[in-house]
Structures are given as structure tokens and as C-alpha cells.
Amino acid sequence: MxxxxxxxxxxxxxxxxxxxxxxxxxxxxxxxxxxxxxxxxxxxxxxxxxxxxxxxxxxxxxxxxxxxxxxxxxxxxxxxxxxxxxxxxxxxxxxxxxxxxxxxxxxxxxxxxxxxxxxxxxGAFGLTEPDCGSDAGGTRTTAVRDGDAWVINGSKSFITNSGTDITGLVTVTAVTGRKPDGRPEISSIIVPSGTPGFTVAPAYSKVGWNASDTRELSFSDVRVPAANLLGEEGRGYAQFLRILDEGRIAISALATGLAQGCVDESVSYAKTRRAFGKPIGDNQAIQFKLADMEMRAHTARLAWRDAASRLLAGEPFKKEAALAKLYSSEIAVTNAREATQIHGGYGFMNEYPVARMWRDSKILEIGEGTSEVQRMLIARELGFAS
Structure with a gap:
């Protein structure tokens, strides 16, 4: 069916x-x-x-x-x-x-x-660390129980929404113990903004996403109530895996939007920009570029909606989310490059939206699981051990 x-x-x-x-x-x-x-x-x-x-x-x-x-x-x-x-x-x-x-x-x-x-x-989610990106199991931030409080020490990097005037909390992953085999036991803890010892660094100077907030965070003997533990102690790793699975659907939808925006801007430009006495859209080479861009955006849309429908139906969706995130992020980069090419020199000028789209697209292959991680997850779902 x-x-x-x-x-x-x-x-x-x-x-x-x-x-x-x-x-x-x-x-x-x-x-x-x-x-x-x-x-x-x-x-x-x-x-x-x-x-x-x-x-x-x-x-x-x-x-x-x-x-x-x-x-x-x-x-x-x-x-x-x-x-x-x-x-x-x-x-x-x-x-x-x-x-x-x-x-x-x-x-x-x-x-x-x-x-x-x-x-x-x-709210923000403090997962990534300066020495720990894709390898989230290598978390070094620690949280030690001291009576009715957790005492947190460590740092996080590349955290979105963490330093705005309206940021209210950051959920932080931290090592709270060791398993019998020596692996870290990771838990999630809510840290309200303004907690003593919780320092938010100045905003990063980024290639793209320049109207969003991204910061590095540090925690020096940050004390929060024991009741701020989110979920079960030691289940933080499993929790963030679930959150990232869902988040990949959302990022895929975002990437699809960027890819479609590249089509929108390029179609409009190709119909109005004239060269050699006619609109550049009259050239078959431009038409074929636009057709391929539309094909990619349409396919990415089907992929993220399929993953979302499985999530809503309560069905397994890990592989479909990884497929959607991988495909949509990579075609967003491709469409942004092609849109810039269609716009020519104007595509290199920041006053044109495609310049922002070009700068914004690359992070989609990195954030919430790199393309390499997505391929690893897909291979696992196909039955291969990593």
C-alpha cells in the first residue's frame, strides 16, 4: 500500500x-x-x-x-x-x-x-564538549552527588540557544559514576541560567547561522538541587540517543526547507536575470540545474515525512531518521552550491538570500550527527557491526 x-x-x-x-x-x-x-x-x-x-x-x-x-x-x-x-x-x-x-x-x-x-x-541541550563531538560516550563533564545537590564541573561547546537574554535552562550530560566494566555512567541534569559557577562564553564567530545563538559553556563547582536530575540516574546516554533520533527528523525538515528555498530563489532569479538578450532561464543548462534541485528537495521532503509518520505511528524510525538527515543535509549543500552558481557574482553578495543559504548549509552535514555517523547508523540497521 x-x-x-x-x-x-x-x-x-x-x-x-x-x-x-x-x-x-x-x-x-x-x-x-x-x-x-x-x-x-x-x-x-x-x-x-x-x-x-x-x-x-x-x-x-x-x-x-x-x-x-x-x-x-x-x-x-x-x-x-x-x-x-x-x-x-x-x-x-x-x-x-x-x-x-x-x-x-x-x-x-x-x-x-x-x-x-x-x-x-x-532551553538548550549541553551535550557536545571541546574534546568530545561525535563520541558522546567520551563525556568528561562530571556531576558528583553532595547531599541534596549535584556539583558539576566541565565544559560544553557549540550549544545553541544557551546565552540569549531569554535562555532559562541548559540540560547538561555529565558522568555521574562508572559501570562495572569501567565505562562512564552518564546522567542528564537541569542547570538553570544564572546558577553560580555556570559561565556562558561570548557568542562564537560563525560561518553561518549568524542570527542564532551558539556558545561555549563552563561549569565550575556548579551546585543544583538533586531534584534537577532529568530521568533516571545513569540513563542520560540512552536519553540523548532518543532525543537525537527525533531531532534528526527535525533537522532533515530544516535542510529540506533550505534546499527548497534555493529552488525558490533560483527560479525567480532565472526568470528575471537577462544575459545575451534573454532570461537565463531560457537556457537548457539552467533549466536542468533547476529540475535537479527540485528533484532533490522533493525527495528529501518525502524522506523526512516518512520518518515522521513512523515516529507518530509508534514504529521503529531510527534508520529512516538517519536516512532522511543524511540525504537532506547533503542535498541542501548541493542545492546551495548550485543556487550560488545560477546567481553568478550576485550569489556571492550577502544581500542575496542564496549567499546566506550557502553559508548556512554546511553545518547541516555536521550538527546532530555528522554524515559519517548517519552512515554508521544506517549500516548498523542493515546488520553490520561497527
Missing amino acids: PIDHRLSPEHEELRRTVEEFAHDVIAPKIGEFYENHEFPYEIVREMGRMGLFGLPFPEEYGGMGGDYLALGLVLEELARVDSSIAITLEAGVSLGAMPVYRFGTEEQKREWLPRMCSGEIL
Whole structure:
């Protein structure tokens, strides 16, 4: 039986609403924020008022009662215009709020989720470390139990949404013990912003995503209540694997949006830019580039929606999420390169959206699992040991 990826009326209405918001509100303003490396607080506040940060969460916690498909649709539409805005939402939902929803106690959910769902505060997920990227099992940050508190020491790097004026918490993975075989026992702990000893470094100077917030974090004898443990002690590694599996669907939707945005901008440019007395779109070489770009974006869309549908159905989705993330991120890079080529010299000018898309695309092959990690996961699902 064929898989039906046509949208319900509710999902289509949401998609159209966000499409209009992206073009009418984000597009005219985001270029200045991007070039000035400024976080777009007013746009983020508006997204909060629209309920976008609460899309996949139940209404009892301040959410919209939607699902992961709805989140993916929103991320795709945002990224068609700008990826900094899209990654702010993706990280705030998938990495900031979702761990609390999936693994938090009822008290933790009621304390944190309503404010994250409304966009009043942002959450972040502190996983990556300076000496520990893809090898998350090599975590060096430690958390030691001292009475009714955890004492945390260590550092994290490349953490999105961690240093804004509205960041409320960072969920940190830390070694809390050792297993019988000597491997680290990793747990997840909520660290509220402003906790003494918790230092947020200045924002990175990045190649792309320049209107989003990314920082290095350090923890020096940071004390938080023992009740801030998220989920079971020693289960942090398994927890973040689940969070990353879901997050790959979201990143795939974002990458698809960037790839489609490259098509949108290039089609418009090819119809208006004239050379040798005619629009450059009259040249078959340009038409074929555009056809290939549209094919890639369409296929990526099918891939992330398939993974999302499996997640919503309660079926295994690890392989499909890895496939979607791998394919969509790599074709986003390809489409961005081709869009720049079609625009010629103008594609190298920051005033054109494709210049941002080109700069933003590469990180999609790295963040939330590199392309190499995705291939490893797919091979495992095919029955090969790594």
C-alpha cells in the first residue's frame, strides 16, 4: 500500500500560516540581523505568540497539542527563508523542551514546559564538549552527588540557544559514576541560567547561522538541587540517543526547507536575470540545474515525512531518521552550491538570500550527527557491526 504524505486540512493551514509569516515578517528583516550577528528577539517573541515553540506538546503543559509532523512543516517553511530562525525553533523544541517532556518528572514539566512552550524562555541541550563531538560516550563533564545537590564541573561547546537574554535552562550530560566494566555512567541534569559557577562564553564567530545563538559553556563547582536530575540516574546516554533520533527528523525538515528555498530563489532569479538578450532561464543548462534541485528537495521532503509518520505511528524510525538527515543535509549543500552558481557574482553578495543559504548549509552535514555517523547508523540497521 502506498504511503500517503498528503497533509490534513489542519496541517496545511499551519503550513500556509507559517509560510506567510516567513515571507511577510522574517524575510524583510532577517538580513540585517544576520549581517550584524544579532539575535532577533522580536521575531522569536512573535513565534512564541503563534504557539510555534509549543507545537508538539500537550495543552496541559501550555503546548498546542500538535505532533512532530507539524513541527517539521514549520521548520521547513522557516528554513525556506532563513535557517537561523529555523534552528532557534528546532533547538528550543527538540533539544530544549523535548528532554523535559520525554524524561522529566511531573514537577519538572510543570515548572519548565509552559514557559518554554510560550517562548518566554528558551532551553538548550549541553551535550557536545571541546574534546568530545561525535563520541558522546567520551563525556568528561562530571556531576558528583553532595547531599541534596549535584556539583558539576566541565565544559560544553557549540550549544545553541544557551546565552540569549531569554535562555532559562541548559540540560547538561555529565558522568555521574562508572559501570562495572569501567565505562562512564552518564546522567542528564537541569542547570538553570544564572546558577553560580555556570559561565556562558561570548557568542562564537560563525560561518553561518549568524542570527542564532551558539556558545561555549563552563561549569565550575556548579551546585543544583538533586531534584534537577532529568530521568533516571545513569540513563542520560540512552536519553540523548532518543532525543537525537527525533531531532534528526527535525533537522532533515530544516535542510529540506533550505534546499527548497534555493529552488525558490533560483527560479525567480532565472526568470528575471537577462544575459545575451534573454532570461537565463531560457537556457537548457539552467533549466536542468533547476529540475535537479527540485528533484532533490522533493525527495528529501518525502524522506523526512516518512520518518515522521513512523515516529507518530509508534514504529521503529531510527534508520529512516538517519536516512532522511543524511540525504537532506547533503542535498541542501548541493542545492546551495548550485543556487550560488545560477546567481553568478550576485550569489556571492550577502544581500542575496542564496549567499546566506550557502553559508548556512554546511553545518547541516555536521550538527546532530555528522554524515559519517548517519552512515554508521544506517549500516548498523542493515546488520553490520561497527
